[in-house]
Amino acid sequence: MAFFQKLIKKFTNDKTSDDQTGKEPSKGKAQPYFGTIHPDPNFNASRDAAALQKAIETKGVDENAITEILARRTNAQRQEIKAAYQKDTGKDLPKALKSALRSSYEDVVLALLMTPAQFDAHELRNAMKGLGTKEKTLCEILGTRSNQEIRLIKAAFKEAYGEELEHDMKGDTTGQFETALLNLCKASRSEDPNIDDGLAKSDAKALFEAGEKKLGTVSSVFIDILTSRSEAQLCKIFKQYEKIGTQGLNTVVEDELHGSLEECLMTLVKAAWNKPAYFAEQLHLAMKGAGTNCNTLSRIIVSRSEKDLQKIKQEYKRMYGKTLQEAILAETKGDYEKVLLLLCGEN
Known part of the structure; x- marks a missing residue:
């Protein structure tokens, strides 16, 4: 979390970011590609x-x-x-x-061999079946996918398992954590790139009054705001919060909330600030300490290989002082190691 605290401080102190946030990308220009996998030009x-x-x-x-x-x-x-x-x-x-x-x-x-939606549906299903629920997987997938991606995941889930994703989720989660996940499952989160300054100020005030200012926490306010605002809007809210709170919103979420709900909302906070850094952190945690969480390692590398894995690799090096390739070489072996390295663009 230390990296994110530094990142947030830098972000909130960057006066020039106000001029850039919320602007639409230039129309007519090809969007840059940050994946590591490219089409085979001689494909047959x-x-x-x-x-x-x-x-x-x-x-x-x-x-x-x-x-x-x-x-x-x-x-x-x-x-x-x-x-x-x-x-x-x-x-x-x-x-x-x-x-x-x-x-x-x-x-x-x-x-x-699965489509991205099929793979995400498969991972969500595995996270909920059997004894225990892998809450981190639910948070990672639903907290970082676009509305369209979530709609495709829900369709793939229904086709593969004959049930609605929400139905399975209600059977495996409870309370406010369930509420937050079901909000994300609606695939109705704002994706407007334009910033509403007035709304950001009122949301920051509402979060302050529901957390720091109050004895006890009104979790529903945190859920409603963090699961419905766009990533660009959330960043503006975080900056506004710095002006009225005694600590950063990320610290407030950690202090005021607990367990799976904290995990879910912190995923939204981190992904809004820097999504590649969020995934770099998850990869680091999957390889940290005794044993390797191969499920998380595989899922992130496969699912981000045609999205932003180049950026994730850059953030990994910046955050941990070694390359993702070096970490994989130290934690894996054989054919598993080779396929991960190739997916990372390491020939």
Whole structure:
């Protein structure tokens, strides 16, 4: 959290940011790409499908060939490979790979063959099934996806599991944490890039009165504001809060809220300030200490590889003094290590 406290202080003291926040990106200009995976210019779905069939049927399985193909193709190209494999062999590629592979490497390979929405739905389902609930996974996915992405996730969840995402969520979460997640599931959060200064001031005052100023905390106020305002608007609220509160809003959320609700709302706070830094922190935590949380490590690298993994790598180096590649090399091995490094753009 120390990095975010420094980042927030720098942000709130940056007078020039007021001039830039809320402006729409220049129309007509191509948006920069910060992913690590690029389309194969010589792509041929049937050729890749045939190579994968050979790799799967080879005695002992040729994991290197599988990695070289799937980790060097975009998600759209992988979907074409899946379709070509089904057409040419009459078999389902994910099922064929599942029967041939094992452990964390298998999980990454199967994740690569899902669409982004299918993968997020799969991760949400896994976070809620069985004994216990992986609250951090629910917060990470629902707290960092756009409205359109959440709508696609809900559709994929319904198609794959025959139930509404909200139905499963109500069965596995309770109280105000449930309320916050269900608010995010509505996929109605503002995405307006323009800033409303008046609203930011009134929201900052409402948060102050619901937390610092009051004995006890009115959590519903924090939930309503943090789950409904755009990321740009939240940043303005944080700056306004600095003018009336005795401490930063991030510290207030940590002090006034607890448990899963705190985790959920802090995800929204961190993602609004610097989403790549948020993911860098989650990757660091997944590899920190004894053992490695391969599920989190795989999910973030796969899901961000065509979005902002380049930025995440930059933030990781800035925050922890070593590259993400170095961290992966220290924590993983074998085919699992290789597929993660390729997805990170390390050839």
